[in-house]
Amino acid sequence: MIVCGIETSCDETSVAIYDSKRNKFYSLVSSQVDIHSKFGGVVPEIASRNHALNVMPLFIDVLKMAGVSKEDINLIGVTKSPGLIGALFVGVSFAKGLAFGLKKPIVGVNHLFAHIVSTEIENDVKPPYLGVVISGGHTHIYLVDECYNLKLLSKTIDDAVGETFDKIAKFAGLPYPGGPFIEELAKKGDEGAVQLPIGLKGDNDFSFSGLKTHVINTITSNKFKLEDVAASFQRVVVDTLALKIDYALKRTGVDVVVVAGGVACNNYIRENLPKKLNMHCYFPSKKLCTDNGDMVAYAAYLLYRKRKFLSKFESALDIDEFIK
Ligand code: KG4
Numbered sequence: 001m002i003v004c005g006i007e008t009s010c011d012e013t014s015v016a017i018y019d020s021k022r023n024k025f026y027s028l029v030s031s032q033v034d035i036h037s038k039f040g041g042v043v044p045e046i047a048s049r050n051h052a053l054n055v056m057p058l059f060i061d062v063l064k065m066a067g068v069s070k071e072d073i074n075l076i077g078v079t080k081s082p083g084l085i086g087a088l089f090v091g092v093s094f095a096k097g098l099a100f101g102l103k104k105p106i107v108g109v110n111h112l113f114a115h116i117v118s119t120e121i122e123n124d125v126k127p128p129y130l131g132v133v134i135s136g137g138h139t140h141i142y143l144v145d146e147c148y149n150l151k152l153l154s155k156t157i158d159d160a161v162g163e164t165f166d167k168i169a170k171f172a173g174l175p176y177p178g179g180p181f182i183e184e185l186a187k188k189g190d191e192g193a194v195q196l197p198i199g200l201k202g203d204n205d206f207s208f209s210g211l212k213t214h215v216i217n218t219i220t221s222n223k224f225k226l227e228d229v230a231a232s233f234q235r236v237v238v239d240t241l242a243l244k245i246d247y248a249l250k251r252t253g254v255d256v257v258v259v260a261g262g263v264a265c266n267n268y269i270r271e272n273l274p275k276k277l278n279m280h281c282y283f284p285s286k287k288l289c290t291d292n293g294d295m296v297a298y299a300a301y302l303l304y305r306k307r308k309f310l311s312k313f314e315s316a317l318d319i320d321e322f323i324k
């Protein structure tokens, strides 16, 4: 199968071709990070306009890269939710146009599902497993069964882990998105220097807002070096993730953990979360941790093979139901 994956949920436009027979991915990403960093965060209207400008050229170029024509495409996958509504509409409208024009089936893909299964692209791992999403908008633990049904086990009740990194970074005067800058600072810091709390210790859900406030107050107090605060913050993030993952492992009896999403780019987390859990954790490569079309194409392929619920171009209409 030749699957085209389209991602426009936030500030990255990406189109990918997945050749399932040869298990090969061809992918292009146009990031808007530089555009939005001036504003200290993603401006939805600007994001939508840039997706509209970028999606067609990326589609044409990725076909060339993969050495296929648009008529060779057998299935179209597109991120349907969650995300910025205007941004999603650009990708979904483009995908629907393709599906109608080419008379090919289309699958609307949940962005978090795509992040989770992106772990399978370069790792030899299959469900059942715990799918942990740590991104700018989400901190969720799912139980993923053999048929790729998802059961939500834990979620954040306030800030997502990436959002916490970004808000702390903004307060410290670092550029947006702040996650990589906090990671860089933390390399020079002492992770035991500052005592910081784990939110909602006894519960399954996450809470990061108390930790965020504590870190911000610590920075304001000027009692500690910023490097030490950053390192101590990352240590508590790992402790928090490990605590909740451990609960989920015990609750479900599952013994495989995959961790994906933008924050999974963080080397400290990649090294220390498995140590803290005392088990191997599967991560996508860093390129696949941030938003990309590869994961959307692969997720669409899995869903299509599994459910076969969409066929021919009429199915493109079904996608409206996904925009919720
Ligand atoms: O998955 P993603 O690209 O977009 C969403 O779907 O949210 O994740 C973006 C988030 C941002 O909050 C960013 O600061 C964070 O991932 N991030 C990091 C690192 N690289 C990206 N957080 C911590 N350390 C990093 N190295």
Ligand code: ZN
Binding pocket: 111, 115, 135, 261, 262, 290, 291
């Ligand atoms: Zn994402």
